[in-house]
Amino acid sequence: MPRTKFQTLTEQMFYILLCLKNEYYGMDILDRVPAMTNGRVNVGSGTLYNLLEQFLEEGFIYETKVEGRRRSYIIAPKGEEMLDKEVERLKAQLADYNTFSGREEA
């Protein structure tokens, strides 16, 4: 479903894209994301399947290998852009936090 919701990325989308800076099979992502986040973020298999489909449709990732039912993916420039944009947003958010929470505490 092409959607306009990729304005911002959910945590799960963020880590899937981040994970795909290296080429991985779908299954690896299921293990990698919890490992990267110390178990804080988990991606369910159904969610992963659907997000990968949507990312492919949007051109955020490429499919690199299709070996029967095993497929591997890697991030595309458009996906990198999305990641960067999200990071900028998070940085701004953090900066706002520092500015305003610091002032209020003082």
Place this chain on the structure above:
Amino acid sequence: MRKTKRVIAQFTFYDRTGIQKFLERQAEKGWMLEKISSYGWKFRRMEPEKIHYAVTYFPEASMFDPEPTENQKSFWDLCEHTGWKLASHNAQMQIFYNERENPVPIETDPQTELETIEKSANKSYLVSYWLLTACTVLQIALGIWQFATDPVGYLSRSSSLFSALCWSMLLAMCLMEIIGYFSWRKRARKAIEETGEFTATKGFRNIQLAFLWIILAIFAAFLFSIERRFAAVAVISSLVVGIMASAIWGFSALLKKLKVSAKANRIATIIIIAVLPFAVTGILFIKILGGVFESGWFDKEAAYTYEYKGMEWKVYDDELPLMVEDLIETDYKGYSTSWYGDESILLSKHDAYQRPRMDDLKEPYLQYTLVKVKIPFLYSFVHNQMLRDFPHNYGVTYEDYEFYERAVEIDPTEWGADYAYQIYMGDYAENEFLLCYNDCILELRPDFEIELTEQAKKNIGNIFG
């Protein structure tokens, strides 16, 4: 102890929460889901265990797929990687189980989860419910039309009432699914926007199962209430419909086994659905039942037969509540009496005929219709309907026409009735009466040679009053 069992599923299609709970309870009782299909869900005996179940939808899948697609299999692989093993799947619905203690759910993003359910619903479930709704609405409209043409006849036929009940219940079931889905979807979309959480689904399984049992119970009551030979026809017809449905499923399943593509299978199945019922009804009802009718299986049993002008005539010997003998003095013994009609829980409507033999046509005949109202609430309605249909004008509406029939209210007391009407054609009073008694209405049309004396009227009042 039984090793397997089958359960009528009848789950609301999008009720993933309810199905999961149901399956988890079954596992705790020692039943493991083996296969889901259109014929019910099959369970296998196992050690009681706490297992997690997950119901997901795979919009790309179709009930006509000869085998799971590569995409579907890679989806299963991903699930298996997190411990979710496929229990069974049917069309879009995929059911997994997981024996780990705290498994990562298959769906961790409510937004995508809702989207896949919506896609599956739009692709198949809703389409079939809309089609079924259209069929039921058509059937109900047909019933309303039949009711409007002959309300008294309609209400006195168990079959009409039974079919009205079945179709309305089916319509209610369809609407429950459709309205339930859309209202859940509305809430779910809002919840995702506001809290980001998935809204648990709630199905109508218990209500629908209750509906099914009620329909079955009423069907059984209906079969026992009608004559045995008609009950046999009803049972055979239901069996034929059942066999036909299985044949269609079987055909589609066979094409799947032969690895016919989903598209070709869908087209072939639709053609079969469109053609088979007509062919079967045509052959069965015209050829076979026609033969049965001709063989006289449905005919009333005659007391004896006689020949008149080279033809065979039947004489019946049914018991009638009112006979020519109650109205006039006669010692004629050749009457044939017959009593036809229908009876439902609301009304009974019977036509009575008392006719002389063909070689004695000078003897007077008697014919009447008797409607018994079992529910007092319906009495005035039936009264009005029968009064409306009492004069026979066959669509002629101009009242100054010399043969225009009209019902004129007459004094009911000598009939011992509450209301009485007589047909008049101009100033000429015909020998036709509509008599309303406490719980029955009599439309009396005796031979014009039968002059109803005060005694005869009193006799009628004694019988029906």
